Amino acid sequence: MAHHNVLDRRPLGRTGLSVTSLCIGGGPIGSMPGNFGYETPAERGVATARAAMDGPVNFLDTSNSYSAGESERRIGVAIAERGGLPEDFALATKLDRDLESGDFSAERMYRSAKESQERLGLDRFDLLHLHDPEHIGFEAAMAPGGPVDALLELKERGVAAHIGVAGGPVGMLRQFVETGAFDVVLTHNRWTLVDRSADELIDSAVQHGVAVLNAAVFGGGVLARGMSSAGARYGYRDAEPRVVAAIEAIERLAAEFEVPLPAAAIQFSVRDPRITSTVLGVSRPERIDSSVALSTQDIPEEFWSQIADLAAPEDTWLW
Template sequence: MTALGLGCAQLGNLWRERCDAEARAIVDAAWECGIRTFDTAPHYGLGLSERRLGAALADRPRAEFTVSTKVGRLLEPVDGGGDDLADGFAVPRTHRRVWDFSRDGVRRSLEASLERLGLDRVDVALLHDPEFQPDSALRQGFPALAELRAEGVVGAIGAGSKDVTVLARVVAECAPDAVMVAGRYTLLEQPARDLLSACAATGVSVLAAGVFNSGLLAEDVPRAGLHYEYGDAPAALVARASRIASVCGSLGTTLPAAAIAFPGRESVVSAVVLGADDAGQVRRNAALFAAPPPDALWAELGARGLL
């Protein structure tokens, strides 16, 4: 697993349509930048992300990359047309998502993912948003993943969520290999601090995702209209991000560079997983990752009560 990963929600047409060539260019740019960790899910574009990622990796040496996907939402065909924009993806609504963390549901989900990806195994399999059915996810879904790991169909297993409480339960009750923390250990907010400590104490790897808080930290100058939690960022958070950006500028760095570098400072974080709207953004993110801010930034943000 490379320390920088590509989050592949955009390959599923997150927020807007992208043609196959645009999606392929995102993956190609990531590969050119040395990224070998790719995270996807059936949820992303009703399977489109997995299909596009699989196609883009089909001619790459299998031993040279890591793929993670998720279970918990089965995709069932539907009639009726329309689109999936209510769930954030600009794709035709050909399927509906059905929560299912049962043993059969987990196995069916992974089987379908492997078919879409064109792979015979995935390196990481995660319970996706287990907070929606926590008892089923932890009591049925996780043991099902453990069976698949024993069979060699998956490598590491765990859970991915923006809910710190449910991830703490997974760590305490299930002994996962890894958890993906989405948007809860970022430059803007750190409610997952205790979770990271628990992971470090128990040998659980952390994948840090959502480090831009859905977009608010992705630009040098924060502004109204940028996303936070997949909606418009509140004015108070825009103001806070602007103050952080000002400190970054005074020390010769930028807000996105600091946002990318922040979670990776923790030794328990195995990879920082970043989405990208296009190939140019992949290259920008990789360049920022390779040139982290000065250490003085963290002390200065702390002194100003911004971290």
């Protein structure tokens, strides 16, 4: 198997930024045992952030809310140690509602940005997303004086060079894409070997000149570790029998072609020309190089033609 650890760079839509085909996801850096099933000690989180900035990937994505700010704090330690972000390195974070009260007001958005600036030690962000707007819905998010207005104001003030929207339900994300306000859309768990529900959203984004980031290609872990060790969960919930059957069929095909399951899961996204960057949550420094190796490993074309039909049935997808 050939490995080449040079990642191609792709234009991030109309932003003028050029990012690697892989992006380090900052969720596990801050320790999210509820989502990922393991703890990340602080020193390992900081070491992972350091490795992210020193390695072959030039793009890191985090959020105000990951582990109540711990992801940003740890990344901030690594940034401070080196006196700032590396040149030509793009960092994205996200505006978050107050997770306790549910407050998603413009006021809360400004506070969220300020908290992120303080933890990360940065005045401005290359990319700032509105995070999980499904918690208030499209209309309320877009209402005058609402959270999107706050995000646009932060862009106007130069706090955010570019803005995006990151969330779950694909129909809602498509509404945001079609407003023309956003430079980037981030979808998760919905464009994977198992679940293809983001297909039309991704097409719409491409038509509107909006860059697509695709996260959670392992569906919360099962497509990295396999069914036997990860258990029957997909997208942070119990998988129903037909989803389990689809994952098992994918595992069998990967074994037959001697393709590591995580390589198939990553490359399903990376090889899609519509997707600018694939976001992989990383919890240990050494996982960065191993992820790059998986993303560049040779996989026969025949594997892809066979796997195309192995997604779970449409009515099991997350949408």
